[in-house]
Amino acid sequence: MSIQLTDIVKSFKTDRVLDSLSLGVSRGETLVLFGPSGAGKTVLLRLIAGVIDPDEGRIVINGVDMEGVEPEERGIGMAFQNFALFPHMDAHANIASPLTARRRTRADIEDRVNEVAELLKIRHVLGHKPKELSNGQKQRTALGRALAAEPSILLLDDPLRNVDAKLRFEMRLELPRLLKAQEATVIYVTQDYKEAMALGDRIAVMGAHGIAQVGTPEDIYLTPADTTIARLFGDPAINLLDVVPEQGGGGPEIQLSGARMPLDTAYAGVVGRPCILGIRPETIRFTEAGAPGVIPVEIEAETPLNEKTVTLAATRAGREILISRPAGTPGPDRGTAHIAIDPSGALLFDQATGKRIHPGESA
Amino acid sequence: MEHTSTLERVLRAIAITLVILFFIFPIFWIVLMSFQTNETILRVPPSIVFEPTLQNYQALITGELDTAAGKLEFDFMSNLFNSFYLSTASVALGLILGIPAAYAFGRLKFRGSEDIAFTLLSFRFAPPLLVLLPLTIYFQKLGLADTYFGLIWVYQLIVLPLILWIVRGYFEDIPADIEYAYRIAGHGFWATFFKIALPLAMPGIAAAGLLAFIFAWNNFIFALVLASADKQPVTVGALAFVTASGIQYGQIAAGIVLSILPTLGLALYAQRYLVEGLSLGAVKG
Numbered sequence: 001m002s003i004q005l006t007d008i009v010k011s012f013k014t015d016r017v018l019d020s021l022s023l024g025v026s027r028g029e030t031l032v033l034f035g036p037s038g039a040g041k042t043v044l045l046r047l048i049a050g051v052i053d054p055d056e057g058r059i060v061i062n063g064v065d066m067e068g069v070e071p072e073e074r075g076i077g078m079a080f081q082n083f084a085l086f087p088h089m090d091a092h093a094n095i096a097s098p099l100t101a102r103r104r105t106r107a108d109i110e111d112r113v114n115e116v117a118e119l120l121k122i123r124h125v126l127g128h129k130p131k132e133l134s135n136g137q138k139q140r141t142a143l144g145r146a147l148a149a150e151p152s153i154l155l156l157d158d159p160l161r162n163v164d165a166k167l168r169f170e171m172r173l174e175l176p177r178l179l180k181a182q183e184a185t186v187i188y189v190t191q192d193y194k195e196a197m198a199l200g201d202r203i204a205v206m207g208a209h210g211i212a213q214v215g216t217p218e219d220i221y222l223t224p225a226d227t228t229i230a231r232l233f234g235d236p237a238i239n240l241l242d243v244v245p246e247q248g249g250g251g252p253e254i255q256l257s258g259a260r261m262p263l264d265t266a267y268a269g270v271v272g273r274p275c276i277l278g279i280r281p282e283t284i285r286f287t288e289a290g291a292p293g294v295i296p297v298e299i300e301a302e303t304p305l306n307e308k309t310v311t312l313a314a315t316r317a318g319r320e321i322l323i324s325r326p327a328g329t330p331g332p333d334r335g336t337a338h339i340a341i342d343p344s345g346a347l348l349f350d351q352a353t354g355k356r357i358h359p360g361e362s363a
Numbered sequence: 364m365e366h367t368s369t370l371e372r373v374l375r376a377i378a379i380t381l382v383i384l385f386f387i388f389p390i391f392w393i394v395l396m397s398f399q400t401n402e403t404i405l406r407v408p409p410s411i412v413f414e415p416t417l418q419n420y421q422a423l424i425t426g427e428l429d430t431a432a433g434k435l436e437f438d439f440m441s442n443l444f445n446s447f448y449l450s451t452a453s454v455a456l457g458l459i460l461g462i463p464a465a466y467a468f469g470r471l472k473f474r475g476s477e478d479i480a481f482t483l484l485s486f487r488f489a490p491p492l493l494v495l496l497p498l499t500i501y502f503q504k505l506g507l508a509d510t511y512f513g514l515i516w517v518y519q520l521i522v523l524p525l526i527l528w529i530v531r532g533y534f535e536d537i538p539a540d541i542e543y544a545y546r547i548a549g550h551g552f553w554a555t556f557f558k559i560a561l562p563l564a565m566p567g568i569a570a571a572g573l574l575a576f577i578f579a580w581n582n583f584i585f586a587l588v589l590a591s592a593d594k595q596p597v598t599v600g601a602l603a604f605v606t607a608s609g610i611q612y613g614q615i616a617a618g619i620v621l622s623i624l625p626t627l628g629l630a631l632y633a634q635r636y637l638v639e640g641l642s643l644g645a646v647k648g
Contacts, residue, residue: 046543049543049547050546050547051543051546051547070546070551070552071543071546071547072546072547072548072549072550072551074547075549076547077547078543078544078547080540080543080544082538082540084538084540084541084543084544085541085544086541086544086545086559087541087563088562088563097545097548097549097550098548098549101548101549101550101554102549145544145548149548149549
């Protein structure tokens with residue numbers, strides 16, 4: 001483990017932001033901290049960087065307990081959400097600051113700053129003060145400063161938050177390559193699920209009470225721990241329907257607008273228990289009437305997005321369902337239609353707690 | 364830019380002129396007085412037409428004045444030097460003590476920090492005479508009465524709270540992330556203080572230093588009570604012109620002009636610096 005956090009507690013006045021949080025990050029791994037604002041993502045980064053101290057718990061970096069270790073002794077690179085560039089120094093001096101701290105030779109510093117600037121395409125603005133830089137250039141300068149000394153640990157606090165959409169898209173493609181080239185252990189904070197999915201080897205989803213789920217992007221998307229996480233990942237959002245599974249002929253099944261949807265037999269334990277059925281919009285397709293398991297719906301609205309078309313439809317019982325299909329594929333845009341749901345991707349959550357019900361779990 | 368009519372512009376110009384006249388006229392009148400003899404100053408009605416003379420300045424610089432009652436001796440130039448010395452030394456000491464204190468109060472919240480900061484500010488609430496009476500006795504016992512050191516110490520009552528509270532605000536306005544970023548980059552606490560906090564708070568320090576200098580320069584009562592003639596600043600020294608044979612208005616005016624010059628020069632010099640600092644720019648956006 002490159003970073004190991006154990007039972008971290010941190011409060012501000014009476015507000016307990018982190019409560020007994022534990023998390024490990026392996027060497028060379030990129031871990032994305034994902035969650036709404038106020039979940040304590042930034043606090044966690046600051047604790048690791050050492051600019052604030054935990055009330056309780058241990059932080060171990062590369063095998064060394066960080067208690068009493070000052071931020072400048074931790075060998076960490078960090079990029080702040082608000083860039084936090086030194087306003088009275090030019091971009092060159094900003095990027096060079098971790099190198100001057102390490103007492104590198106002048107030629108060495110010059111080489112490294114140019115190398116980083118080349119990588120981030122800001123060589124032409126190295127002589128500019130932060131106020132003369134565009135937001136994108138500031139962001140790259142801040143990133144360059146974090147990378148300059150080739151730290152073994154990189155903390156990136158939502159570095160794409162304050163840049164425009166076009167640049168954010170470019171950087172989302174560019175960053176994974178950049179981070180891999182660094183061979184550093186990276187903790188990346190974001191509120192954007194696409195960024196999280198694109199960059200993370202693993203994603204730690206933070207909720208109001210610490211870390212709600214840790215897993216690979218696929219894990220989080222396909223088997224979210226609860227309905228909240230299920231809703232956070234995916235656009236359009238997952239369909240969540242209140243259901244009570246029944247015992248059918250071949251095993252447990254769900255009645256949806258008169259159609260029967262069989263469940264995996266491993267879900268036998270949930271029969272009669274109030275559940276929430278989670279169905280990703282892309283696992284629903286339009287089909288012809290008459291086939292078994294087909295549900296008639298009334299189309300309410302159609303939203304063409306770039307690469308997909310999202311349709312909002314209502315079942316006879318008035319439940320609204322989002323259906324996503326690749327752009328350009330045929331589909332009805334008004335009136336009555338019929339949909340089929342792929343039951344293999346369906347998720348079941350407990351109605352009372354919102355937690356996902358694992359196959360094989362008994363009532 | 365909103366639309367402004369010609370009438371509005373004219374009215375605005377008149378208003379500004381009136382304000383400027385109101386503030387500048389006394390100074391302008393004093394400058395005129397400094398080039399006149401007591402006779403032309405005191406004539407009724409007053410007039411701005413007169414024969415300019417340099418005798419007031421001459422008298423101040425030589426330290427001798429022939430009056431109807433005989434030769435009057437005073438040492439205005441050494442008063443001026445005292446003012447300069449006391450103010451500069453007080454502000455220097457105030458900055459050395461006040462800047463680290465301001466940083467501590469602004470950045471490192473500790474138990475009782477607000478109370479201590481407020482206590483320091485409260486020094487400015489007390490009427491100076493209230494402080495002076497006991498202080499005179501202590502100073503005489505300690506041998507600090509009539510010393511530059513003693514005066515500079517007492518001047519901290521004026522200078523230190525001012526510097527502390529102004530500079531503290533500037534330190535608090537520096538986003539903490541900028542300092543954190545410098546620490547994380549590998550620089551220690553002191554390097555961060557000197558390379559980040561201090562340069563970024565410099566406009567505030569310049570403003571506080573300038574204000575403190577003016578307050579110290581204009582102080583009258585401390586030096587009047589605690590110092591004898593050879594340590595007294597111009598504010599007290601000007602009393603010498605109130606003589607048995609009358610008030611030497613010309614010399615007083617010339618003395619005022621001479622004593623305004625250093626602060627004026629300092630203000631003009633610091634102004635450039637203040638503006639430059641203010642335009643340094645924010646963290647983002």
